[in-house]
Amino acid sequence: MSIARFPVKALALGAVLLASCCGIASAAAPSxxxxxxxxxxxxxxxxxxxxxxxxxxxxxxxxxxxxxxxxxxxxxxxxxxxxxxxxxxxxxxxxxxxxxxxxRTALVTPWQKDGTMALHRTASDADQVVAYLEPSVMTVVDKCSGSWCLVDGTGFRGWIEQERLWGVYPQEKVDE
Structure with a gap:
């Protein structure tokens, strides 16, 4: 009868490699x-x-x-x-x-010092502009599609391009 034998060092090395692989896999997962x-x-x-x-x-x-x-x-x-x-x-x-x-709230283009961002009636650049928001205006995020967000605040409600907001991640979907 043949018994497989491995040196202790080989088993230890295998355990270390297995642990490090698992560590890498868990590091890639959302924290x-x-x-x-x-x-x-x-x-x-x-x-x-x-x-x-x-x-x-x-x-x-x-x-x-x-x-x-x-x-x-x-x-x-x-x-x-x-x-x-x-x-x-x-x-x-x-x-x-x-x-x-x-x-969920967001700031409109806080990285800009001047200018305004268009707020649309629907999630389309081609649709009617309902307001222009200045940099750092705070909004409540109602929902985001991954490219547009429905936001509201004092005296306004409409859709803005998601990349214009600080408070939501790129392509993030939000359903409030």
Whole structure:
């Protein structure tokens, strides 16, 4: 009777290779953190006064304060009940999860300093323009098709090209 024998080093090397392959596969999958939700993802601020800290805890100093409820932010990391967020200007800090909302909002072309963006009656450049929105106007995102988003705000409602918004990912579909 023949028994297959492998040296211990060969088995150890095989285990390391298998573990590293599995690690690579899981790294390519969408990341889920403490909440079990995908990271990164967009959320919004719940209140008009949100302390942003330098680390994940009350003992860390306040780096800056947001004073605009509904402002869209991107969660880029989670640690327990703390979320590391990034704003449209790229500033990052930590906030307690209870100060964030799943309500989707977006800013119109915050990277532009001037000009306006057309808001259409339907998801088509050829359709009627119902409003022109200035850079950094905050909108509530009702839904996105992957190329157009239906948004509304004080005194306006209509469709805007998705690439003109900060608060939704390219080709992301949103159904609120």
């Amino acid at each position: 889920k953190d403490a909440s079990g939700l995908p990271v990164p993802r967009f959320v919004s601020l719940k209140s008009n006064h949100v302390n942003i800290r330098k680390g994940p805890g009350q003992d860390y100093p306040i780096a800056f304060i947001f004073v605009r409820a509904g402002l869209p932010v991107e969660i880029v990391q989670e640690f327990g009940n703390w979320r590391k967020i990034r704003d449209s200007e790229g500033d990052e800090g930590w906030v307690l999860h209870s100060l964030l909302s799943g309500r």
